[in-house]
Amino acid sequence: xxxxxxxxxxxxxxxxxxxxxxxxxxxxxNVMYWYQQKSSQAPKLLFHYYDKDFNNEADTPDxxxxxxxxxxxxxxxxxxxxLGDAAMYLCATSTKTNTDTQYFGPGTxxxxx
Amino acid sequence: QKEVEQNSGPLSVPEGxxxxxxxxxxxxxxxSFFWYRQxxxxxxxxxxxxxSNGDKEDGRFTAQLNKASQYVSLLIRDSQPSDxxxxxxxxxEGYSTLTFGKGTMLLVSP
Numbered sequence: 001x002x003x004x005x006x007x008x009x010x011x012x013x014x015x016x017x018x019x020x021x022x023x024x025x026x027x028x029x030n031v032m033y034w035y036q037q038k039s040s041q042a043p044k045l046l047f048h049y050y051d052k053d054f055n056n057e058a059d060t061p062d063x064x065x066x067x068x069x070x071x072x073x074x075x076x077x078x079x080x081x082x083l084g085d086a087a088m089y090l091c092a093t094s095t096k097t098n099t100d101t102q103y104f105g106p107g108t109x110x111x112x113x
Numbered sequence: 114q115k116e117v118e119q120n121s122g123p124l125s126v127p128e129g130x131x132x133x134x135x136x137x138x139x140x141x142x143x144x145s146f147f148w149y150r151q152x153x154x155x156x157x158x159x160x161x162x163x164x165s166n167g168d169k170e171d172g173r174f175t176a177q178l179n180k181a182s183q184y185v186s187l188l189i190r191d192s193q194p195s196d197x198x199x200x201x202x203x204x205x206e207g208y209s210t211l212t213f214g215k216g217t218m219l220l221v222s223p
Contacts (some may be wrong), residue, residue, distance in 0.1 A: 031209055040121075042201070042213035043157065050209060090156055100145060100205050104156040 004105035023091030032074040035090040119214035132189040136202030147203040
């Protein structure tokens with residue numbers, strides 16, 4: 001089945017220790033997104049790629065970086081995680097059509113100790 | 114500042130009743146509208162989308178859009194306990210990005 005896969009599902013890191021979250025997709029969608037979602041809050045878009053074009057949201061902290069080496073994979077790097085970065089990180093994909101329906105992966109729950 | 118507003122709830126309905134979830138948005142240029150369901154600790158799951166004014170039905174779900182009033186709603190008929198979740202409204206302004214509301218928690222009691 002075509003899907004969006006995120007690894008790991010749960011990640012525990014220490015304050016200030018870099019962490020990388022990964023997302024892969026078999027949908028062959030050309031747009032990939034990273035969201036941060038904290039408890040009882042709306043998903044907050046961090047950045048998205050339209051093919052190789054990177055689009056950073058204005059309020060995304062510099063601590064967050066992303067890489068998309070090919071169509072299928074996208075990575076979220078948190079260079080120096082703080083306690084406030086503990087959240088669910090969601091990857092989503094879409095095609096560039098007038099629907100722009102986004103399909104989400106299962107998410108990675110990040111804990112910062 | 115683009116905003117999508119939802120009542121946080123919880124909205125409590127008995128099993129078999131109709132649940133009505135509402136959403137308003139601020140950007141008149143918004144073009145497409147989505148409803149996602151999110152169970153606690155899980156990722157959002159697409160329920161349906163709507164682009165045109167009026168109603169769109171899919172099984173027990175009906176989405177309603179009124180662009181003049183900047184209002185979109187989701188009706189769930191014959192509500193089941195398994196429908197208990199947070200329902201996220203999301204709005205697309207046509208640039209591949211979505212603005213999400215904070216969601217409405219729905220509780221369906223047996």
